[in-house]
Amino acid sequence: MRRKLAVALVMVTGASLLTACTADASPSAVSVAWAGAGKNSVRVTWKDSSAPNRITIEGVLSEGPSYVHYLPAEQENSWDIPTSAFPPDGNYRVVVTNGTTKEGLTGKPVKSPVFDTDGPVRPSSAFAVAQGRGVLIRWAVPTPPQDFTPHDPLDVEGTKAQKYVPLVGKPGGQPAPIGPGTTSARQVINSIKPPFLFQLRTENEWSSNVGGQVVGLTSSATVFVPPKAQYSLPLRIRGRVVLQETYCAAETDCALQQTTSAGIPLTVLTQVTPTARWSPVARGKTTAGGHYDIPVVTAGSRPYKVVAGQYAKPGVLTSESSSPAVFTRGVVRLLAGGYLGGNNKKRGEMVTVFARVAPAYTSTATLQLWNRQTRSWKSVKLVALRRGQAVFGFKIGAVGTYSYRWVLPQAAQGGRNMDGLTTPKLDLRIRP
Known part of the structure; x- marks a missing residue:
């Protein structure tokens, strides 16, 4: 059992x-x-x-x-x-x-x-420069990362040269290829102007990457110039440069949007004479927010305009633009004025009143005296203005306080007139 x-x-x-x-x-x-x-x-x-x-x-x-x-x-x-x-x-x-x-x-x-499943190497450091009516774009290709599974069953055998497909996006359309894939590190795009968005697409068996991007921007400049400025003194030319860029979101048409940038080179141009060519008088750059403030020494009555030049840095290319021209009227500047030896004189002593102005032009100045009874200025003497200087000597026999002033006429400079100048009152005290 x-x-x-x-x-x-x-x-x-x-x-x-x-x-x-x-x-x-x-x-x-x-x-x-x-x-x-x-x-x-x-x-x-x-x-x-x-x-x-x-x-x-x-x-x-x-x-x-x-x-x-x-x-x-x-x-x-x-x-x-x-x-x-x-x-x-x-x-x-x-x-x-x-x-x-x-x-x-x-x-x-x-x-x-x-x-x-290592993805394709993303191109980087794309840089664009204008070339004729088009653009030359160069980019760099980083070194591929180390392969930690060499000769794995899904490695691609043979040459692994990576190709880049150039894409361009314009407002109203999606980025589209403009040529076949290339192993080169440069691309010439003929007959293209900003605004545009340039990209490089690369892919392998596992995924795709977009890199090497260049934003082609257009610019528009505004300018403010004082309507009047004294001769030989700096006037401030201010304004702002606004950029328009092409923005491309996924699966939607590209659109324009505004932006600003610091560092855009600016040139201030003027016409020395009415028929002269526009020539540079100052240079500067935009600061944060696209603003600029450039000093220019007043050299007479002239128009001014600001040109935002072509600007290129990695990933950005900005086209040239110009602001409207704004006219500034020059004003004669008083350099010195008063009485030789001071404004305290004895009765019967020789009094010398003078004025020195810029520019050093030749004309006729008017000396005026304040009339207390009529409470108005009365012209007392026409004085020759030679090379910007007017001098007049006289004697006063009555004790008291007197007020004089100079009226300086218009000056011609560069084929245009500048406004004249009336000096502040010049007080003179006559003692016994």
């Missing part, structure tokens, strides 16, 4: 072990390869005994994507995973396990060799 029980236990135990081994059967020889010449998907293959399978993606030193796919037992041991299921710039492997959604997993997971 005991022998029969022992034999029975052995048979039961053996049957139990056989069932467990069958349940724990695992796939083997999991491998990955490109599914075709287009490299749009990864083909996973494995070996097992016609069992249902679950396929997942496991991240190596990074989080794995939430990709899960179940295959029935009658499905062949092969499955294509689209490359979009793999996050770029990471290391991954495919995991195959036996099991179903209802009964769960059986056996051990088996993993493919590790492979990377």
Whole structure:
């Protein structure tokens, strides 16, 4: 009896072990390869005994994507995973396990060799300069990062020269290719003017990148110049440069938007004579917000305008623009005026009153005296103005306080008239 029980236990135990081994059967020889010449998907293959399978993606030193796919037992041991299921710039492997959604997993997971999904190298440091009626754009290509899984099953064999597809976006349309992919680091775009947005698109089997961007900007300048300014003194030319750039959002048409920039070079131009060419008299740059404030020495009655020159720096190209011309009328400037020896004199002493002005022109000045009875200025003498100086000597026989002033006429400078000048009153005290 005991022998029969022992034999029975052995048979039961053996049957139990056989069932467990069958349940724990695992796939083997999991491998990955490109599914075709287009490299749009990864083909996973494995070996097992016609069992249902679950396929997942496991991240190596990074989080794995939430990709899960179940295959029935009658499905062949092969499955294509689209490359979009793999996050770029990471290391991954495919995991195959036996099991179903209802009964769960059986056996051990088996993993493919590790492979990377390094994305294309993004072009950088794009720089544009105007060239004729077009633009020359150059860019730099950084050194590819180190490959930590060399010769993995999905590495592309042969030359890995990266191509860049040039794109241009204009207001009212989306960025579109303007030529085939190139391995060059320069692109000439003929007959293009700002505003535009230039980009370089590059891609490999795993992802795509856009870089090497250049924003082509247009500019418009405003200017304020004082309507009058004294000769030989600085006048302040102020204004602002506003830029228009092409902004391209994803899956929408590009549009224009305003912006400002510091560092745009500016040139102040003037016409020395009415028929002369516009010539530079000062230079400056915009500050924060696109504002500028440039001093210019007044040299007579003249028009002024500000030109925002072409401006290029990495990623930016600005076209030239000019403000409207604004006229400033020059005013004769009083350099000195008063009485030689001071304004305190004895009765009957010689009094010398003078005025010195700029520019040093020749004309006739008028000396005026304040009349207390009529409370008005009366002209007392026409005095020659020679090279900007007027001098007149006289004597006063009555004690008292007197007030004189000079009225200086218009001056001609550069074929245009400047406003004359009336000096403040010059008080004179006559003592006994």
